[in-house]
Amino acid sequence: MALQISATNPEHPALLLELPWQLPLEQWPEKYLVPLPRGISRHVVRYARAGDEVVAVKELAERPALREYQLLRDLDRLAIPAVDALGVVTGRTDTSGEALEPVLITRHLGGSMPYRSMFETTLRPATMHRLMDALAVLLVRLHLAGFAWGDCSLSNTLFRRDAGAYAAYLVDAETGELHPRLSSGQRDYDLDLARVNISGELLDLEASGALHPSVDPIDFGTEICARYGRLWEELTRTSVYPAGKYHYIERRIRRLNDLGFDVAEMQIEHASNGDTVTFVPKVVDAGHHQRQLLRLTGLDAEENQARRLLNDLESWMATQDDYAPGDPLGARPEVLAHRWVREVFRPTVRAVPLELRGAMDPAEIYHELLEHRWYLSERAQHDIGLDTAVADYIATILPKARETLQPTAD
Incomplete structure (x- = not known):
């Protein structure tokens, strides 16, 4: 049988032909390999360079190789976080004509690490909690797409940290x-x-001395089930919100925040009986919201303020007709963010008289106005709108705040 390369990109076969397919992966010369950390695998896996690409090459039988190749392409089509399948090579033989196992080729995920490499230096428990949260998010997204993993583990996962996420x-x-x-x-x-x-993988780490002494492997294994359950419930329960009652949507976002997750994407579908809202979660590290708000809007704020402003920005963007995540014809987040600053943020802040602001910066004022709107909307059981919140804030909150700050006479 002749060597065959099935690839997703017409340019890849010519680049992949340069690799030594006549040799078992274990015997590939160093000049073809890229020294990257590898996780534990039941198969032989090597990282190699093909043109400008760094690829992962895994030896396995033909049928599972072709099946996994198709499944990875399906996950890519469904926008699920997974490595990109580039091709499958079949019909391999060595120099004496003996058959070699086919290989599956995937693109190396830049900036990613297998979990054992991350534990080379003992991770703090807080960081481990965020990694477990990220794995819970992945499992929920797979299940929402109808994908049963069949072997969810740390070994079968790559973790990547990008701008705090x-x-x-x-x-x-x-x-x-x-x-x-x-x-x-x-x-x-x-x-x-x-x-x-x-739990088994963490017990192995504990035995090797690579686990923080305060981390209980059994508890962490159980924790992912609890995190998954709460996240699944919050994301899958259907809620139809009356048009314009955006404080209900904010309440849902706050519950996600309380679970330790942020909103990566939100989509509002308008219908005659109300608005249906869909959320995509993400896990973030300390300082992430400050950096993202500064990047999108140029506003510099404290972390909690930035989280609150970003939630408001995300809610506002989802209501804009030209907001279409993933659509090249839709407005980019940066464009919409600057429009939000110009049309929403600045007019709202300027509605508070300068002499009443005191030492508060614009981000703090807007944060407090949003909190006040949330409080009033919850009390009224409908969204009162920013204009009403600003008026009430000026009339009832700022005077009391100024009295508190006034020096008392001796």
């Missing part, structure tokens, strides 16, 4: 199955496997 990526889809919809039993099976696998 933690994300988990599926790196091994060999045992996966894609269905139109998963049953509760399928999800529970995946979750139980995740609990057992993660």
